[in-house]
Amino acid sequence: MIIKKYVGKTENEATEEAKKELGANIVVMNVKPMKKTGFFSFFKSQKIEVTVALEDEPEMPVVRSVPLHKDMVVNSQRDTIAAATLNATKLREDKDIREDNSAIEEKLDNLSSLLEKNFLKSERDVSEPIPDQAEDTAVKTSQKAAVSEETLSFIKLLYNTLIENEVDEIYVNQLTDEVEKVSKPGLPFDYALANVYQKMVLKFGKSEPIDLEKSGPRAEIFIGPTGVGKTTTIAKLASELSVPQKKKVAVLTIDTYRIAAAEQLRTYASILEIPFRVIYSVDEMKQAVEDFKDYDYIMVDTAGHSLHNDELKQDVESYIRALEDIIECENFLVLSATTKYRDLIEIADAYSEMVTYKLIFTKMDETGAKGNLYNVRMHTGAPVAYITNGQNVPDDIAVFDAQKIVKHLLGGK
Known part of the structure; x- marks a missing residue:
């Protein structure tokens, strides 16, 4: 008994292929749609698998000593069909034929x-x-x-x-x-x-970066935990606003806990030739706003803090409230794309209790999974303004592009 499988677009196509190879005396044992396999299996057209059987040609005997009775012939045929059915059932459990996916995968590579x-x-x-x-x-x-x-x-x-x-x-x-x-x-x-x-x-939703059309002065306040890149992000935006956009920009910091961060901002401000000031009290903040009232933007760096440090949280909030009383303000919550989702949600909820904010995601180049951008956006409802993807000032920052991120999330490059 010869049992083989043939695949075609239709049952007739597969059967005809079998007849070409085995002859017209084949018996069709099973017809079934092929299981689609491979990562891009849903792009394939449906294939039909036909299992056929062909009984081996009997050898011609020299002497026919015993004549065959009609019942014997019928029983023999039944036994043959039963055996073929068992073999076909076993074959159906074998691994499905795999087709070459290279053409499809190449087409969908990007x-x-x-x-x-x-x-x-x-x-x-x-x-x-x-x-x-x-x-x-x-x-x-x-x-x-x-x-x-x-x-x-x-x-x-x-x-x-x-x-x-x-x-x-x-x-x-x-x-x-x-x-x-x-x-x-x-x-x-x-x-x-x-x-x-x-x-x-x-x-x-639509990205909401800093509005270049509104008249100043306006305070752009950057909040967020320690180590997410607030200081570098401020330097990038201050550079973009002051050089190509030719806006008048001043930089303030109320982060008196990290001397290195203040010195870093001072260095960037010196290079850009824009004013920089360290603020130690609410009164000094009010005076700085008065001094820079003719400027377009006042960039304010705040101290990163633990979510459980209520004293520092209240300190940052007091500066923000003072600014809101005397100048138009806009808050940006700076988050690292590499932070765990659970921690991101905890951080976002803690700052939501303080102010309304827009989102900036940093360190995009340090993670291959971008799902947290979608998660935080859905959880907070806050618009995403910018993303950063490196330490280079001012190059490694961009206005958030939802289409690019969604393409990445759906498997595109």
Whole structure:
């Protein structure tokens, strides 16, 4: 007995291939869709696997000593078919045939371009309203039943990719649930992909960097824990504002606990030829604002502190309240992208009790997982203003670009 498998786009195609090799006397034992394998399996078209059997040609006997009875022939055929069925069952449990994925993987090597292309193509389609989160069980069951195998594969890949990028599971489940809601029978995966892309970009919202059009003076206050890069970030922004933007900038620091930080800022200010002052009291802060009332921006560095140091927290808050009483203020919470998610949430909540703020994420070059940006944005609702990706002043800072981050979170380069 010869038993072999053949694969084709249709059952007829696979069967014809079998007939070409084994002849017209084959018996089709099993027909099944092939299991798709590989990271990009949902891009493949469905293949059909046909298992066929062919009985070996009998040797011609020299002498036929015993004639075969009709019942014997029938029983023999039954035994042959039963044996073939057992063999076919065993073969079905064997490892599925793997196809070469190199062409697909090469095509999708840079998912960023694919995302952008599909987003633009599907923009009108995905603009239709998404159903509310609360739906009855019957509707949800019906929708899940209608989701195509391709979409289910995409949802699984989406889930794994976002989790790998350290997006919190709560937000990942929200996104995958919404994919199921908008998926319809027959729609290609790129519809779901474009929808997720658009939704995540919208959830990040528009970046809110320092407004260059507003008239001064304005206080730009930088808060955050120790060691996240507040001082370097201030130097980068002061350089950007004073040199290419030609704005009048002064730099103040109320961080009298770290002499090195103050000296670092003093050095940068000297290079940029902008005023710098160390502030030791609220009265000195008020006097500095009066002295620099003709300036566009007053950049204020604050002391990083432990969340459990109530005395230092109250000290920083008193300076901020004094500034808010005499000048327009804007607060930036500076966070490191390398900090653990649980700690980021604790820090963000602690500063939320003090002030309203925008977000700056530093040390982006020191982590491959960018999910915490999405997590903190979703948790706080605060807009992301800037990201920094190195120590070089003033080069390693950029206005936050939601599209780039979302492409990265979805697996693009």
